[in-house]
Amino acid sequence: MRRDIFQAIADPKRRAIIALIALQSMTPNAIAENFKTSRQSISKHLRILTECELVNQEQQGREIYYSLKIEKMKEIDEWLEQYRKIWETRFDQLDEVLLTIKNKKK
Amino acid sequence: MRRDIFQAIADPKRRAIIALIALQSMTPNAIAENFKTSRQSISKHLRILTECELVNQEQQGREIYYSLKIEKMKEIDEWLEQYRKIWETRFDQLDEVLLTIKNKKK
């Protein structure tokens, strides 16, 4: 099953889960309490996030704590980089245009 | 139909289309030539990208030129910002640890 990080963050619920476990580890039950859905559906999302290597699992007794693998999020940042270059260039160009207009006024 | 930019970039083919039209406007036919798929399937993807306000259309005679709305990509960057803060903080902390080790060696 071809699944990557972009598919992982495509689902709004998964993005919400990511936000929840970004700063603290949480069990599936604790995560599910934040939604209207069942624990099993959260479990499924966690499985997908695990497949994409977006989360860490830590077993403690019969509980499993999930937390965000923040490094993995950098992959999105890296992909975005090529476009960031474009919009920053365009902004610079706009800046230049504004500067030219300003100078003409003088 | 609930569709947002995260769903738009979830599909690898759509990311490829985005990359293609990021720097130059292209017609659906010209885009389709870069893939093994049909023109219609590209048209469908372009429709989705249009719905998500990720592309501009410019009609020229019977041709329609599509280009990337680069500003829209910033939305991803803004969403990523909260996580960037986290990984930068962690990096600083690591930096601090390394510094401490360094100082101890002296």
Add this chain to the structure above:
DNA sequence: AATTTGCGAAACTGAATAGTTGCATATATA
């Protein structure tokens, strides 16, 4: 030892979706 609790996994259902085929429309060209 029996029961409860936390969890994952399989089977099922309904909805969404990617791709194809076929068609309609508008513009260009002969």
Add this chain to the structure above:
DNA sequence: TATATATGCAACTATTCAGTTTCGCAAATT
């Protein structure tokens, strides 16, 4: 005016996927 070209759109199919239900296992509690 007849034909070719560029495109969008609707109908159909096969696949994917989110959520539920049910089950089984292992750890905690009684």
